[in-house]
Amino acid sequence: MSGTVALIVAAGRGARFGGDVPKQYRRLGGRAVLRHAVERLQSHPGIAQVRVVISPDDRARYDEAVAGLGLLPPVAGGATRQQSVRNGLESLIPLKPDAVLIHDAARPFLDAGVIDRVIEGLARAPGAIAALPVVDTIKRAKEAAGATARIETTTSRDRLWRAQTPQGFRFDAILAAHRAAAGTEHTDDAAVAEATGLAVELVMGSEENFKITTEDDLQRAERLLGGGAWEYRSASGYDVHRFAPGDAIMLCGIRVPHSAALEGHSDADVGLHALTDALLGCIGAGDIGQHFPPSDPRWRGADSSKFLAHAGELVAAKGGRIAHLDVTIICERPKVGPHRAAMIERIAQILGLDQGRVSVKATTTEGLGFTGRAEGIAAQATATVALPL
Structure with missing residues (x-):
């Protein structure tokens, strides 16, 4: 035709x-x-x-x-x-x-x-x-598709x-x-x-x-596609924000109720800020302040997921892929454990990653330093990125 x-x-x-x-x-x-x-x-x-x-x-x-x-x-x-x-x-x-x-x-x-x-x-x-x-044997399940299901019957694959x-x-x-x-x-x-x-x-x-x-x-x-040779790079990120009056904080993309808020030009999400800097470091793209200056009113109160998504897009623009992300939240309060799964899910969602490539941890400083005195929260992150040679 x-x-x-x-x-x-x-x-x-x-x-x-x-x-x-x-x-x-x-x-x-x-x-x-x-x-x-x-x-x-x-x-x-x-x-x-x-x-x-x-x-x-x-x-x-x-x-x-x-x-x-x-x-x-x-x-x-x-x-x-x-x-x-x-x-x-x-x-x-x-x-x-x-x-x-x-x-x-x-x-x-x-x-x-x-x-x-x-x-x-x-x-x-x-x-x-x-x-x-x-060509595979076909099984019909009793339940809708999910992580697990029980077989109801075997269906003939002929003519499928x-x-x-x-x-x-x-x-x-x-x-x-x-x-x-x-x-x-x-x-x-x-x-x-x-x-x-x-x-x-x-x-x-x-x-x-x-x-x-x-x-x-x-x-x-x-x-x-052929893949070719890959170069793996790792970089770290670190961020700190002090507490301010409020009733909740943003942490790794999740709103966490608390007796205070975090002070910052954007939404002061220390977890996402540290991850953003780690990704930018992997590709030699400076730091978060160069891309989203605190002096720019456009970023006042901004959702920090935009910062992390931008860093991910810069990695992708170089033909790279994110192999793994790890972030550690350092604070006495609030407790991170009850929100860990939601934080992992949100970070993975922002970057289009499998959740198995994201790790969120938390620790205290045993009452020492500014985090120990509950004056603020810190976060440190490590990113590993694969870039084509």
Whole structure:
């Protein structure tokens, strides 16, 4: 077929991945995950043009990620993936494409063979999607998916396939199917097509065409990309804030009730400040005061998660990844133990890390020094970062 356009869906927020940077804009080999997906489709001779559906909030990230690629202007997505795809399809009407390939931005390793097979499938059916036959034994659980579950029954894997993208369709057919599906929700575009009776062919996908959903997936992608040699760097951070009148403090991103507050230009979160400096130290990027000067009124009372997220983005911009973070809170009060799990979860969320890569500890100074006299709180942190050579 001719006149095939690729539509890449990149409007999601990646809730399962975590962190303040959506996974499609995280760095993979020094470039955004989205750029890898775009380049794979744009370089294929069977693809005439590429358009990306994005969240308007991510426009600056998008522009940076695809700079110089000469794509069609992006289109704003909707509240759900299905709505985003429909927005993208509607925007393609003036181009009058014969067919469209819809692809997830978080699948960076799409190869030319998969694209070929999907396009060829459209000569035989209105729809064709990349997929892989299920080879593992399938168990149905009694409970919803979780850390553990009990087996209810064994399900036959015969005729079962794992759907991937791209999912290709004759343009007029899939546009009509999406319009008809308004008000309903389906898990992918093939399901939208099926709901209106369109025949969809399964063509062989690729194990490498996996979707980046978690931090571990991103690490797997780095290894698959070739990885090359890595340099590991460690650096420390330290911060102190005195107590002031108040009834709570911010500590490692968590509001902790207390008989006092912490005094500072921002929210005075000593834990996040120490971690920010540790990350900046790993990449030789100065300290927190250089990036967020106390003299700048923009940072008065600011949420310190912005500082830590910024440091994480600077690491990612260098093609690096955070291997581990460790922070020790030094104070007599409040007790950190009851809040430790929440602190670990919050730090991991800010940086898009697995919680196993974050450690939060606490100690006292046995009544000695300013922390022993309960005049304030200190924190010291260590970060380990892997950077490509």
